[in-house]
Amino acid sequence: MNESLLVNKNTYMYPLTINHWLTQHARFRPNHLAFVFGDTRLTFAELNRSVNRMANALAAAGIGKGDKVATVLPNSRELYETFWAVAKLGAVLVPMSPMVRGRGLVNLLNDADSGLVLTDMAHAPFLDGVRSDFLIPTANYWLTDGEQPGWQSYSVLWQAASDTEPPAPDLVSEDLYNIMYSSGTTGLPKGIMHSHFVRAMYGSLFANAYRIRPESVIMHSGSIVFNGAMLTFMPAMFIGCTYVLLKEFSVQPVLRTLASEEVTHTILVPTQLTACLQYPEFTINTLPTIEYILSVGSPLLSEQKEELIRRFPDTFYELYGLTEGFITVLDKTVSAQKTGSVGRxxxxxxMKIVNDDGQELPAGEVGEIIGRAPFMTSGYYKKPVQTVEALRNGWLYTGDLGYVDEDGYLFLAGRKKDLIISGGVNVYPKDIEEVIIRHPAVAEVAVFGIPHDDWGETPVAAVRLTAEATVDELRNWTNTTIEARYQKITAVMLVDEFPKNVAGKILKNELRELYFEQLKKPSNYP
Structure with missing residues (x-):
């Protein structure tokens, strides 16, 4: 054997774990502003002491390496600090969407083997309603913002705990750090496992990709329980810059915060970007510190993308990715030239584009997107069958359709499950959406398929308007404007608001159900 390939048994392999990140910043950059939430402004030293209190309180409750800590919380200081307290203990964070209710809470909390749960007064009743079905010890129900029978006051526990460093766990890179449940737009949620190594890769690789540095100021207005938030959440702590967290997205608070905090980096999903673009002050001239705006969650339609690039030259990034861990990035240096792409x-x-037999397709041909990366999940928690289906020979099969151009840039065609097959022809909803969004009265659009006696399936467009227009006018305009006959839409459904999950993704299954409900009413939709 080649001796150069041998590793000396005395060589120290430094574990790539994230439990020490905050501690290091508190030691070497103690007075740098670390975290902002409302009126709360904490330096790294202050944040570290607060997180230590939480970690020590959790340890006193019996939480240690490998134990699962669940949260059912909106954005808050407590939710943010839980991410880092759990890391220090080597425990496993299970951040739940605060929109989950009833049996959903039971299924997910029990599926994750949760040993403790934190929530607030607003969400405690939903847990109390099904508490008898949980496996969590009675003393491990913590309330972050008040006191009531059956719940431990987190404030009291925090005050009583030491602010010194908790005992350091014996961690290796592959140790589990979090279980993130999928948003469930295409089926039942699955617990996606991420190790310390995966999150270390998020911190280092995305700090590089997004040009994040210690002087950066990152703002996040979406929920941090979703993996998309980790694209800047982890780099912020890895690099040691300022992280500004908003309670929720609302255009005016976002615009004020971008200006007042001199934000350099922010993530917005397409629906949020659409809302911001309605305001003329959303421009580089009034927000001159902005260096990076990332669109994530679902494809941003070309017209909106072009307007964003016009207002913020050399700042727009787009990302395509899955919580499971394959990601492409469209860099700001090429976003104006590759406006239809989601990067590489x-x-x-x-990355490869493959057909149904797994054979790689040439540039320009649509197939399934598969990829592999160092930040890929090890699998779905306690779901070996689904893990084997998604991860094959080291490649993640995304279930998404797309093609690459001659330069290797990825263009999306939609999800395989959203594909409409009309008369034997593949119809990609995104192609039709790109046309309809150009109508001056249309603010948002989503296209989905419905059964058709002759063609198998046919497209229907759900539309939210900003000006008056009839369904007949919109359908006729679309079918006149669109080039391919098989892309012509059968009907238009007007909606006041799109059904979306907390991550901002449009729920097309619910739109389809709404359409069929409307069909039952007289004089609705041909």
Whole structure:
């Protein structure tokens, strides 16, 4: 054997874990502003002491390496600090969407083997309603913002705990750090496992990709329980810059915060960007510190993308990715030239477009997107069958359709499950959406398929308007404007608001159900 390939048994392999990140910043950059939430402004030293109190309180409750800590919380200081307290203990964070209710809470909390749960007064009744079905010890129900029978006051526990460093766990890179449940737009949620190594890769690789540095100021207005938030959440702590968290997205608070905090980096999903673009002050001239706006969650339609690039030259990034861990990035240096693309794989990542037999397709041909990267999940928690289906020979099969151009840039065609097959022809909803959004009265659009006696399936467009227009006018305009006959829409459904999950993704299954409900009413939709 080649001796150069041998590793000396005395060589120290430094574990790539995230439990020490905050501690290091508190030691070497104690007075740098670390975290902002409302009126709360904490330096790294102050944040570290607060997180230590939480970690020590959790340890006193019996939480240690490998134990699962669940949260059912909106954005808050407590939710943010839980991410880092759990890391220090080597425990496993299970952040739940605060929109989950009833049996959903039971299924997910029990599926994750949760040993403790934190929530607030607003969400405690939903847990109390099904508490008898949980497996969590009675003393491990913590309330972050008040006191009531059956719940431990987190404030009291925090005050009583030491602010010194908790005992350091014996961690290795592969140790589990969090279980993130999928948003469930295409089926039942699954617990996606991420190790310390995966989150270390998020911190280092995305700090590089997004040009984040210690002087950066990152703002996040979406829920941090979703993996998309980790694209800047982890780099912020890895690099040691300021992280500004808003309670929720609302256009005016976002615009004020971007200006007042001199924000350099922010993530917005397409529906949020659409809302911001309605305001003329959303421009680089009034927000001159902005260096990076990332669109994530679902494809941003070309017209909106072009307007965003016009208002913020050399700042727009777009990302395509899955919580499971394959990601492409469209860099700001090419976003104006590749406006239809969602980028290419970042460092140490690979991508292929394959047909149903797994054979790689040439540039320009649509197939399933598969990829592999160092930040990929090890699988779905306690779901080996689904893990094997998604991860095959080291490649993640995304279930999404797309093609690459001659330069290797990825263009999305939609999800395989959203594909409309009309008369034997593949119809990609995104192609039709790109046309309809150009109508001056249309603010948002989503296209989905319905059964058709002759063609198998046919497209229907759900539309939210900003000006008056009839369904007949919109359908006729679309079918006149669209080039391919098989892309012509059968009907238009007007909606006041799109059904979306907390991550901002449009729920097309619910739109389809709404359409069929409307069909039952007289004089609705041909």
């Amino acid at each position: 794989p970042i460092w140490f990542s690979e």
